[in-house]
Amino acid sequence: MSERYLFRGNHAIAEGAMRAGCRFFAGYPITPQNEIPEYFSARMPDYGGVFLQTESEIAAINMLFGASAAGVRAMTTSSSPGISLMQEGISYSCGADLPMVIANVVRGGPGLGNIAPAQSDYFQATRGGGHGDYRTPVLAPNSVQEMFEFPKLAFELAERYRTPVIILADGLLGQMIEPLEYTFDPVDPKTLPKKDYILDGCKGRERRVIRSYDLRPGYLEKLNFERIKKYQKIEAEEVRYETDHLDDAEFVIIAYGTCSRVAKAAVRLARNNGVKMGLLRPITLWPFPKKMIEELTGKTRLFIVVEMSMGQMIEDVELVVKGKAPVRLIPHPGGGIPTAREIWERFQQFREEL
Amino acid sequence: MRKVYHRPEGLTDTLMRYCPGCGHGIIHRIIAELLVELNIRERTVGIAPVGCSVFADEYFNCDMIQPAHGRGPAVATGLKRANPDLIVFSYQGDGDLAAIGTAEIVHAAARNENFTVIFVNNAIYGMTGGQLAPTTLPNMVSTTTPRGRNTKLAGNPIRVCELLNSLDGPVYINRTSVHTPQWVLKTKKAIKRGFEIQMAKKGFALIEVLSMCPTNWRMSPIESSRWIEEVMSKYYELKLFRDLTKEEK
Known part of the structure; x- marks a missing residue:
């Protein structure tokens, strides 16, 4: 039997993300998830990745937009009011088909609400949350072990379908301490297949453009019908x-x-x-x-x-x-x-x- | 016959949608020429804003990304930090940079992120049809200040270079213009400097470029250039605010 460690949920999700190959974290402090950016800030240098405390959740999600376009596994975390601020960026990321992982350690709302555990962001998470026709896969852990494991699953789904993926936890899962096993070997991002849409300079190939708009009449509808097929595939194959x-x-x-x-x-x-x-x-x-x-x-x-x-x-x-x-x-x-x-x-x- | 003028390789073969007399085309061409002259086109990612120049993602012959309104500096931060080998420029208008994206530009500058910002100030919202911009001059008419900008009601214009110059972070801040051939050449020099600073991994450079919007200023192209000379550049002083690489020497 492998070794077991006592882990706080918020620490577990951060460790799990970095072991899953996450090399970019940007976020803004908010209770009850502050242990996540703190843990990332301490450990990310060991993994050779980027940690950034941002000026806002809006900046954080847009940094992910850039980091994801550059091809790295990028993640942000927040709690309810901060996730509301990120909705613009999530909508744009869906419109640009950029993979990323966003964890919401949900607290009571609406408004500033309180800092107690809640599940009241269910509609926001499962209906898209921002403007426009889109969905995002939503994973709901119920243990510290799953807080550790779900970032890996989330990155895999995000890249398979080129979509943001939400991990919907809550303040209790973030704060509670349970035994944890390292159930997977650390992922070396260099071993992941190179993505064929990322922006890394057009040397030796046609230039690439990542955008979420198409103003030509009829084209957006075509594009959205294509994206609906992706959502239908997710509905058919990814129910857990x-x-x-x-x-x-x-x-x-x-x-x-x-x-x-x-x-x-x-x-x-x-x-x-x-x-x-x-x-x-x-x-x-x-x-x-x-x-x-x-x-x-x-x-x-x-x-x-x-x-x-x-x-x-x-x-x-x-x-x-x-x-x-x-x-x-x-x-x-x-x-x-x-x-x-x-x-x-x-x-x-x-x-x-x- | 000798070819004396041609489209630089840094531009795609696309018809630009800009109005006659608009400054965007000139500024695009400057950047495109520099992408070639500095031999960085194949490792550059450009960021197109929301506004008239949203279509910049079609015009620059390099990798391009088009994010949400005002968020260019955050996206540039993500790109550049994730892949420091890239050359990243954020092309932004006055609404994008000085209104909705104020927080992002201020903090990117404060962090001294290593990318180059080309900030096009034409004192008006072009794409949406001539509304008040954060840089609209006092008493200037826009479609949402039809009696002229009353600073008591609509507030005062923001001088971005002066604002950012109060920060310790930025390496290079310059305000130029494209209203005369001389200023076009100076603008090219300034943007070149911005790219060189990034290539030397020195940090954040912002070049503000005063630019004509004849359509929404309700002026002819010639009147527009004259207006920059006589009015706009008096409010927005054309000067080099900072070049920390020079002070190092």
């Missing part, structure tokens, strides 16, 4: 989820990230009380595990959506269930974290009302 006790479940909790950890405990509590409860944990929030929910719809008496927001993911669930089964919500908007006992008690109320 985890299940717990679903085989015989009559009642299904759907929860991601921190909530899925609590939900797992609630499932155990229910099972100990003789109730056939199971858990579906979406790992990719976009693409959303629609097929799995479709399959469950025929045999599930009740879906319970648990989220640290006012009811955002529940809309995706309802879009699939289409009224064929009852869907109930346990929301925690504004920094509250549900407990297993609370889910169990609310479930019993829901069941009585059926």
Whole structure:
């Protein structure tokens, strides 16, 4: 068995990113993710990469636009208000098909909100977030181990599909400390295949242009139809989820990230009380595990959506269930974290009302 | 017959969309000539702004990138830090650099990033049809100051060179113009200096170029040149503000 280390989530995501070949980090301090840029600033020199504390999140995301165009694996991290500022750059990066990784250690909102863990940026992350027709893959870790592993997966997806990828964590995942195993060998960026679109000077080839606009009539629509094909491929091939006790479940909790950890405990509590409860944990929030929910719809008496927001993911669930089964919500908007006992008690109320 | 004038290799064979008398074409040509003369065309990435010169990404015969409005200096920072072997220039207008992108240019200059900025100041928003720019002169008419820029209401113009000259970071700051042949030659010298400083890895250079916008100034090209000479260059003093490489000697 390989060695295990105690790691804070925010440190794990930074170490995981650099081991995944990230050689450019730009970011602006914001709680509860300050340990990420701090860790990058300490370790990036060892990896021979660039660390930059920027004047704003707007500058950070645009530095990624440049670094990604130059061909390096580039990442930024922030928390909710800062991610709002980055939406312009994310939209442009989607328009220019530039890969990059953006981690959002979500805190309570709207506005300055608070610094407690939250999941209230679900809509922003899964709907694109900025202006224009686009989507970004969204990965939702639920452990320090996954905080470490998801940057690598995110870079792979980002480069395979030439798109920004969002890692949607929350303040709890950022701050909590858990054992961690180094489950993959460090990636040497020099061994990665050279990209055929990057800007490295036009010596010996035609000049290249990276842009997000096309003013010629009809051309943007054509381009966007092409990009939709890419999104359809992602929806077909990149859905990831985890299940717990679903085989015989009559009642299904759907929860991601921190909530899925609590939900797992609630499932155990229910099972100990003789109730056939199971858990579906979406790992990719976009693409959303629609097929799995479709399959469950025929045999599930009740879906319970648990989220640290006012009811955002529940809309995706309802879009699939289409009224064929009852869907109930346990929301925690504004920094509250549900407990297993609370889910169990609310479930019993829901069941009585059926 | 002897060919005395031709399109430099630094420009693509594309019809430019600029208006008659506009200064962008002159400034483009200067940069294009320098890309060849300095033998840097094949390792250069140019950054096109948002504004009239958004189409610069079609005109320069080198790798080009077109980012969000005002963010050129941040994108240049990313490119150059990720690949220091590149030559990077950010071509920006007054709205791009001195309004929406003020934070990015100030901080890139403060960090003394090693790239070259060509800042084209024509005191007006050209692409969107003649609205107030951060550099529009007091009392000057624009489509959003139809009675002239009242500084009590619309604020005062920003002198970018003077502003950046208060920072320790930048290596080279110069303000020139393209309203006469003499000033075109001086501008070429200044931009050349900017590129040379970058090639020597010395740091940040910004060349502000006063430029004509006859269409939105509602003037003829000749009147526009005269207006720079008589009015605009009185407000925006044409001079070398800083060349730290000279002080080193």
